[in-house]
Amino acid sequence: MRMPVGSGPDDASTDGPRKPGPTFSVIINNYNYRTFLPEAVESILRQTYEDYELIIVDDGSTDGSVAYIESLGGDLILVLTDRRGQARACLEAFRHARGRYIYFLDADDVAFEGLLSAAALAVVDEPAKVQFRLVPTDAEGRPFADPTPAITAEHDAAKQRAEIYRTGMPLSPPTSGNIFHRRVLEAIGDIPYETAIDGITILAAPFLGAVVSIPESLGAYRVHGLGHSAHANPLDAGRIGRDRERFSGRINHLNRVLETLRPSARPVREAEGFFYHWDCVTLEAAVKGQVIGPRAILAFVARLLAEHGLTRFSLRKLAWLIIAVAAPGPVKLRYVRARMNPWPRRRVQHPPALEGR
Incomplete structure (x- = not known):
């Protein structure tokens, strides 16, 4: 269904009591990735763990993405924003999220079918973040490099805090390799100085609770010429x-x-x-x-x-x-x-x- 921007459901507000929600809110963020979006959506619909809601935020696409999303039907939530940039579009989608944990999946990436099941085991003790490796793939989805980053189960919040104090950034996967407790998003508020959602969230999480690192690959990170990252x-x-x-x-x-x-x-x-x-x-x-x-x-x-x-x-x-x-x-x-x-x-x-x- 389509959710008008700025008028989320009462139980999605971050202020005041909320009705019980699912364990996970999966937010697929999209801007002109109609080519890749169906694979991202299907990768969530194929999850073996079912206690989640699916939100797709489209930030003003002009390539037919919105028509595709509207054709899906079902219980997914569509949030429309107008070129706010990834960070603010994701934060707007978060206003509609009811889950305890928020997973931002880039529309050109893919979640493996056991991702949420593995994450569900990792969030039992309410960590601030769960992170895992991603397999780099090309535009056609073919893997071409070793899974990244080289995290181990010992890569916890204390180790990440030490890395931040030493170098200004922790060893962490990009957006699609992180799942955050909603308290992290509530703590950071607005992000007016950049368009990436995987910046301050990654920095703040190890100061706001535990970090659970899963050394297995639970998703694919697509590297392609249409990307908005620096390598493009x-x-x-x-x-x-x-x-x-x-x-x-x-x-x-x-x-x-x-x-x-x-x-x-x-x-x-x-x-x-x-x-x-x-x-x-x-x-x-x-x-x-x-x-x-x-x-x-x-x-x-x-x-x-x-x-x-x-x-x-x-x-x-x-x-x-x-x-x-x-x-x-x-x-x-x-x-x-x-x-x-x-x-x-x-x-x-x-x-x-x-x-x-």
């Missing part, structure tokens, strides 16, 4: 600059959440105190053909060694810095392409088969 246009200097700015927005947002809900927690240092900020500075300068100044060079090296020590990762980053400072423009741009789109070099000779399809 690696030489977009504006995009790199926005990545730097949204990183700062996430850190500031997290500190506001901590100040309000976890005042005893140590605040996270400002964005310029992290290596990621200075890495973005070098990438942006390389794409624009600008000279990287001494301050940026020193900050890049200092933060890199402080956060990662002298490791293979650090050596690769130092090699990039030398290229960014001294190499000819075409060489810099070639390396930027490789940096911003890592998937070709992650391909494996014998990729894993898709599980649970």
Whole structure:
């Protein structure tokens, strides 16, 4: 059924008492992904666990997506927004959600049929987040790389908090590899500074409760040329600059959440105190053909060694810095392409088969 934006059911409000709802609210977020959307929808309808509701939020598609969704019928909830960006569209859909746990599935990704069953076992003790691996696939759904990220069952909230304090971000899958307790969404409020839903949610969750990591692959993450992520246009200097700015927005947002809900927690240092900020500075300068100044060079090296020590990762980053400072423009741009789109070099000779399809 179609739900008018801004007028969700009384029992979906995050204020006041709610009627009992399902364990999971699955929110498929879509914008002009009519090509992939049916597979995402079918992957939810095939779930072996049935205590869920399905919400699809369409953020102003012009490719026939809405007509397709309306043709499905059934009990699904359709929420229409008008180019708010993924984050705010997902938050609008959350207003209509009744589940204790919220699963945001990108419309170009796929959930394996046992995903919700595995998650149901993991939420018994009410963690703030459940995360799991995803199998990278190409546009046709063929796996081409090892499951990501390399999380283990020991990757808990304490470990993620330590990673955030050290590097500004935890090891976490992208949107479709996370399920959040609704209290996480209630705690973060609005996201006015970026369009991604998997930013502040991933940062805030380990401060708001336990994190359960499932080392198995429970879904597929599609990598394709139609994507809205950076790898689709690696030489977009504006995009790199926005990545730097949204990183700062996430850190500031997290500190506001901590100040309000976890005042005893140590605040996270400002964005310029992290290596990621200075890495973005070098990438942006390389794409624009600008000279990287001494301050940026020193900050890049200092933060890199402080956060990662002298490791293979650090050596690769130092090699990039030398290229960014001294190499000819075409060489810099070639390396930027490789940096911003890592998937070709992650391909494996014998990729894993898709599980649970």
